[in-house]
Amino acid sequence: MPITATLNQLASGVSYVRLECLGDIVKEDAEAISKEIGAGGPLSGIPILALTQRVGSISAEARKVFGDRGDLSAQETWTAIVATNPVMRVTANFLMRLNRVQKQRLFSTEAEAVQWLEERIKAE
Numbered sequence: 001m002p003i004t005a006t007l008n009q010l011a012s013g014v015s016y017v018r019l020e021c022l023g024d025i026v027k028e029d030a031e032a033i034s035k036e037i038g039a040g041g042p043l044s045g046i047p048i049l050a051l052t053q054r055v056g057s058i059s060a061e062a063r064k065v066f067g068d069r070g071d072l073s074a075q076e077t078w079t080a081i082v083a084t085n086p087v088m089r090v091t092a093n094f095l096m097r098l099n100r101v102q103k104q105r106l107f108s109t110e111a112e113a114v115q116w117l118e119e120r121i122k123a124e
Contacts, residue, residue, distance in 0.1 A: 016047040027061035080113035
């Protein structure tokens with residue numbers, strides 16, 4: 001599966017989901033991970049670190065699955081996305097606007113993303 005979810009811990013001891021994305025992401029991949037991290041899923045409400053540096057492409061159908069989640073503000077969790085590919089950054093920005101997220105941010109490195117997650121959780 002191109003998206004692997006593992007449960008890790010920040011330095012503060014708070015758990016977070018590390019999503020490692022690899023290769024080409026299709027509709028079925030998007031649906032599977034959405035069930036895991038979405039409302040009612042086993043990883044729902046846990047902060048997320050999404051690593052997208054090794055993604056080849058995201059199909060239009062997969063983007064639709066991610067985009068059709070609607071207004072996520074009521075169930076939103078802190079999410080740090082590491083994206084170095086310009087196309088991935090544009091796609092992530094578009095989906096963040098479409099889903100009206102307030103607790104997501106893009107980063108160039110995993111270290112910056114983890115630090116930001118740690119700071120957000122401490123502040124909350």
